[in-house]
Amino acid sequence: MIISSNDKISTPQAAVVVTNFILATGILTLPRTSVEKVKTPDVWLTVILGGIIMMIAGVIMVKLSQQFPGKTFFQYNQEILGKWFGWLLSLLIIFYFISISGYQVRSMAEVTNFFLLESTPIWAIIMPFMWIGLYLNIGGINSIARMFEIILPITIVFFLLVLFMSYKLFEIDNLRPVLGSGFLPVLKGLKTTTLAYSGPEIMLLLVAFMSQPNKAIKAVLIGTFIPLLFYVFLVIMVIGAFSINGVVVRTWPSIDLIRSFEIPGLIFERYESLLLVIWIMQIFASFTISFYAAALGLAQLFDKKVKFFIYCLLPVIYIVAMTPHTINELFKLEDVLGNIIIILFGVLPLILFIIIKWKRGKVDETIQ
Amino acid sequence: MWKNIVYFLPDWQVIMQAIIIFLIPYLISRLFIWIRENVNQTEKKQESNTFQESRATGDLNLDVKIIREKIGHNSDVHFREFIIGNTDIRAVIIFVEGLSDKDLIDQFIMKSLMNVSFKNKPLFVYKSSLEREDKIFEFIKNQVLHIGEVKETNNLNELTTKILKGSTALFIEGFLDAFILETVKGKTRSIEEPITEPLVRGPRLGFTELLSDNTAILRQHGENESLSLIKSQVGKRGKKDLVIAYINDIADPDLIQEIKNRLLKIDIDYLPETGYVEQLIEDNFLSIFPQVQNTERPDRVISALMEGRVAILLDGTPFVLIVPVTFSMLLQSPEDYYERWIPGTLLRLLRFLAAIIALLAPSLYISFISFQPALIPTKLAISIAGTREGVPFPSLIEALIMEISIEILREAGLRLPKPIGPAMGIVGGLIIGEAAVNAGIVSPIMVIVVALTAISSFTIPQYSAGITLRILRFVAMFFAALFGLYGVILFILFLCSHLVILKSFGVPYASPAVPYKLSDWKDFMVRVPIMMMKRRPKLTKTKDSIRKG
Numbered sequence: 001m002i003i004s005s006n007d008k009i010s011t012p013q014a015a016v017v018v019t020n021f022i023l024a025t026g027i028l029t030l031p032r033t034s035v036e037k038v039k040t041p042d043v044w045l046t047v048i049l050g051g052i053i054m055m056i057a058g059v060i061m062v063k064l065s066q067q068f069p070g071k072t073f074f075q076y077n078q079e080i081l082g083k084w085f086g087w088l089l090s091l092l093i094i095f096y097f098i099s100i101s102g103y104q105v106r107s108m109a110e111v112t113n114f115f116l117l118e119s120t121p122i123w124a125i126i127m128p129f130m131w132i133g134l135y136l137n138i139g140g141i142n143s144i145a146r147m148f149e150i151i152l153p154i155t156i157v158f159f160l161l162v163l164f165m166s167y168k169l170f171e172i173d174n175l176r177p178v179l180g181s182g183f184l185p186v187l188k189g190l191k192t193t194t195l196a197y198s199g200p201e202i203m204l205l206l207v208a209f210m211s212q213p214n215k216a217i218k219a220v221l222i223g224t225f226i227p228l229l230f231y232v233f234l235v236i237m238v239i240g241a242f243s244i245n246g247v248v249v250r251t252w253p254s255i256d257l258i259r260s261f262e263i264p265g266l267i268f269e270r271y272e273s274l275l276l277v278i279w280i281m282q283i284f285a286s287f288t289i290s291f292y293a294a295a296l297g298l299a300q301l302f303d304k305k306v307k308f309f310i311y312c313l314l315p316v317i318y319i320v321a322m323t324p325h326t327i328n329e330l331f332k333l334e335d336v337l338g339n340i341i342i343i344l345f346g347v348l349p350l351i352l353f354i355i356i357k358w359k360r361g362k363v364d365e366t367i368q
Numbered sequence: 369m370w371k372n373i374v375y376f377l378p379d380w381q382v383i384m385q386a387i388i389i390f391l392i393p394y395l396i397s398r399l400f401i402w403i404r405e406n407v408n409q410t411e412k413k414q415e416s417n418t419f420q421e422s423r424a425t426g427d428l429n430l431d432v433k434i435i436r437e438k439i440g441h442n443s444d445v446h447f448r449e450f451i452i453g454n455t456d457i458r459a460v461i462i463f464v465e466g467l468s469d470k471d472l473i474d475q476f477i478m479k480s481l482m483n484v485s486f487k488n489k490p491l492f493v494y495k496s497s498l499e500r501e502d503k504i505f506e507f508i509k510n511q512v513l514h515i516g517e518v519k520e521t522n523n524l525n526e527l528t529t530k531i532l533k534g535s536t537a538l539f540i541e542g543f544l545d546a547f548i549l550e551t552v553k554g555k556t557r558s559i560e561e562p563i564t565e566p567l568v569r570g571p572r573l574g575f576t577e578l579l580s581d582n583t584a585i586l587r588q589h590g591e592n593e594s595l596s597l598i599k600s601q602v603g604k605r606g607k608k609d610l611v612i613a614y615i616n617d618i619a620d621p622d623l624i625q626e627i628k629n630r631l632l633k634i635d636i637d638y639l640p641e642t643g644y645v646e647q648l649i650e651d652n653f654l655s656i657f658p659q660v661q662n663t664e665r666p667d668r669v670i671s672a673l674m675e676g677r678v679a680i681l682l683d684g685t686p687f688v689l690i691v692p693v694t695f696s697m698l699l700q701s702p703e704d705y706y707e708r709w710i711p712g713t714l715l716r717l718l719r720f721l722a723a724i725i726a727l728l729a730p731s732l733y734i735s736f737i738s739f740q741p742a743l744i745p746t747k748l749a750i751s752i753a754g755t756r757e758g759v760p761f762p763s764l765i766e767a768l769i770m771e772i773s774i775e776i777l778r779e780a781g782l783r784l785p786k787p788i789g790p791a792m793g794i795v796g797g798l799i800i801g802e803a804a805v806n807a808g809i810v811s812p813i814m815v816i817v818v819a820l821t822a823i824s825s826f827t828i829p830q831y832s833a834g835i836t837l838r839i840l841r842f843v844a845m846f847f848a849a850l851f852g853l854y855g856v857i858l859f860i861l862f863l864c865s866h867l868v869i870l871k872s873f874g875v876p877y878a879s880p881a882v883p884y885k886l887s888d889w890k891d892f893m894v895r896v897p898i899m900m901m902k903r904r905p906k907l908t909k910t911k912d913s914i915r916k917g
Contacts, residue, residue, distance in 0.1 A: 012884050116854050117739070123385045125854070132862050134393050139869035142876075146868040149882040273743050277857050284861055311394055315386035322382045325375075 008211040011219050013145035017206060017289060018058075018223025020148045022199030023155065023230065024286035025107050025334075027279065030196045030231060031238040031253045038189035041175045041244055044235050045186045050193030051228035058200030058220040061349045065207035066216060067356055073204035074300040080356050089348075090301055093204075096340055097294035098313065101287050102320030103333055105129060108283040110327055115255070115276055126321060130314060133288045137295065137310045141209050144288060151285050156230070158278045163233060166257055169241040195338040196231065200224055201345040205293055291317065400654065407653070424522040426544040431524070432460050435537070438528055445531070452508075453484035458541040467534035469553035476514040477536065477549060484512050505543055513538075517550035529607070554578055559585070562664035562686065564831060569706045574664045579609050579683035582666075586613055586679075590670040594618075602631065602645070602682075606638035610645070613669075613679040618910050620676060626873060627678055627691060641685045649691075651871055656839055658832040659872040661693040668702055676910035692873035696880065696892055698833035699723055704895050712895040720893060722824035726837050729821045730767045731848035731856050733814070737763045739852025758808040764849035766810050770818040771842065773800070778822070880905065 034043045068076035078086030109125045207216045258272045295309040324330040424431045449460045534552035562574035575582045594616040601607045630649040646660040672690045680689040704712040777796040801815045828834040847855035870877035904910045
């Protein structure tokens with residue numbers, strides 16, 4: 001499936017897509033999961049380090065993609081690894097994207113079920129959500145990028161507003177002592193926080209769609225930097241309000257933060273529903289792009305149109321979303337996916353990059 | 369191990385749901401594809417039988433007889449026979465009373481021809497009679513007929529068509545060709561401000577039904593040098609003149625070509641209004657949103673032309689089409705530009721807010737009352753609960769009753785004669801609303817919400833966009849009734865997805881919000897001072913991007 005020249009996205013659009021893909025479930029669970037590992041209030045350092053590591057990984061992926069202009073990962077990994085291995089690798093990545101979509105949808109359904117619609121069955125929550133995702137995907141990468149450009153400012157403005165309003169609960173002492181137990185605990189939580197930034201892997205596909213691929217590095221850096229600022233701010237506010245002991249006992253600490261304060265006289269009284277509105281939009285963005293990535297991968301493997309696979313993947317992702325029976329299993333799925341990410345997107349692009357450099361070096365030698 | 373895998377296998381309910389989740393969008397997409405194919409099929413019509421070409425014979429009596437047979441039975445078609453000058457050459461003029469300019473015919477055709485004198489002309493010098501006839505013909509055309517537009521033809525069909533449009537046909541004995549003289553003077557009304565688009569501050573001009581008047585207004589008030597007006601004809605039976613207007617060194621040539629292609633594809637008998645043209649050339653006829661803007665105001669059209677857009681004018685209607693259009697343009701009013709930038713910006717923001725209220729207010733009401741009472745401040749929640757005490761219907765039905773009543777009232781208000789109109793407004797709005805509340809059918813909060821929604825929807829400057837929001841309001845109410853606040857979110861996502869996919873002549877409909885083009889944002893939600901708006905909008909891909917002054 002060759003990418004037509006109509007399907008080009010601009011550099012800011014690529015950055016926006018990356019940002020939207022990163023900001024997903026992590027918003028709600030990051031404070032708790034990171035504090036569980038680190039056990040000190042230095043989590044914000046971990047978050048910053050995690051972001052930097054992910055930026056490096058993103059740059060490697062972009063550099064790898066830039067070696068093959070106009071081709072997505074699914075097309076060029078066959079050049080690097082040979083037909084069968086490349087096929088296998090593409091299938092693995094498609095499987096990863098399908099799992100991530102299913103995970104996003106399910107976590108959204110769980111949260112909605114818990115906070116907004118108590119007695120609605122899960123399938124009734126998931127189905128319309130997936131249908132709208134399907135509709136957007138049929139419009140192509142251009143429409144998806146434009147939609148994300150609408151969703152992102154709304155999300156950021158609302159979240160920042162809400163976080164600012166919680167300044168009353170904020171106590172700077174909850175963040176101290178800085179580096180009290182040394183630097184080691186910071187490194188313990190690195191894996192969790194790095195995984196909260198999982199998202200730049202979408203650049204493996206996006207570089208082929210960009211109208212100016214040489215600016216892709218800038219796109220991925222900005223695209224990871226915005227969530228970095230966001231996460232740091234979030235973690236600081238949440239831990240500042242609850243202290244690490246309080247954070248560990250709450251499943252969704254960010255929502256509890258919103259619930260804990262009251263601003264009398266404003267139109268709404270309880271803001272967590274409002275926050276959830278915005279968060280659902282964000283999950284929609286995340287789900288849509290991973291759905292599209294999986295469909296695109298299959299379309300390029302089997303050389304058919306993307307639309308066909310978008311329809312076909314709908315029931316598959318649904319089944320994946322319904323597979324975990326309880327919320328604990330959902331979190332276990334997240335852990336498993338996290339491990340996969342490290343291998344697939346941390347180690348593998350580096351290896352592939354080295355291989356391609358080596359191969360191209362050999363070709364140059366033989367020519368000379 | 370095996371137990372684990374079996375544990376994770378989906379059970380039959382999940383598989384059933386997976387099948388349903390696939391089938392429903394698939395069937396809907398098949399339906400839409402089928403609808404579109406149907407539309408394209410009807411375009412494959414066989415060539416309509418062209419009328420028999422009938423040619424003039426040169427014999428005056430025969431030709432006039434043919435025309436008399438065709439249209440002579442009409443009471444307003446007149447045949448006038450006379451003699452030219454002091455010769456014995458007969459001539460006949462055929463004209464339609466009312467459509468043709470009587471003075472012009474009397475003074476400049478008949479008088480000139482009847483008074484012409486060949487005495488002093490060296491016409492009789494020529495030897496061959498053919499040459500002499502040619503010279504007489506040329507003489508009459510070049511020196512006798514004091515008319516601006518003169519054409520010669522011997523195609524009787526063309527003659528008939530032109531006569532019935534107001535031109536005059538002149539047959540002269542002995543000559544094969546007949547003259548067509550432009551003496552059209554149709555009836556037109558005076559130029560006054562359109563009723564549907566009044567402004568507090570701005571020119572009180574509106575287009576009329578006569579195409580020549582409208583093009584004249586454009587030339588008079590627009591830029592003169594590079595304003596191009598290209599005329600063509602549309603309609604198979606009722607041929608109407610259509611004019612495409614654009615500014616030559618600003619508009620994108622691809623856009624102009626695309627518009628011309630689409631106009632050529634119009635295959636219909638008669639186009640009464642530009643609405644038909646709009647529906648036949650728009651990108652996506654299944655979408656709720658209008659992809660072509662229509663207006664009666666010349667100042668709107670001229671500003672649009674200056675931005676690089678193209679206008680389409682049709683004879684017989686004052687509504688002019690402007691393409692391409694984006695959603696934000698439908699919420700803008702020329703007044704934003706005529707006032708200073710601070711009131712312009714604030715009024716525009718107010719209008720956006722009103723559009724959101726008009727769209728979402730009833731659905732938010734339904735979702736808050738039925739699903740999320742926790743979101744409302746406690747005191748308000750208690751008072752609402754108190755007023756909703758005796759209401760027998762669930763909030764969706766209550767909202768639907770009120771909304772449908774308001775829509776009926778609005779439609780009825782359009783057709784009421786002027787004396788009754790305001791009275792009906794008072795009756796409908798106040799009395800029926802009050803009565804409904806007192807009878808306990810609806811709660812007072814519902815009346816307030818509905819009234820607010822109706823008033824907000826009146827702030828939208830373009831009627832077509834207003835209709836769209838009214839329809840979408842009902843869809844939002846159904847979403848809210850199904851899923852509450854989650855339903856409203858889904859609706860917003862769906863709407864945004866649709867807006868983002870829709871294109872109007874190649875321009876994304878959701879511009880200039882997306883894709884990010886910061887310079888276009890100067891005119892989107894705010895209106896920055898005129899001094900800062902130095903470039904034309906990027907979305908129309910104009911050739912000359914710097915505004916002069």
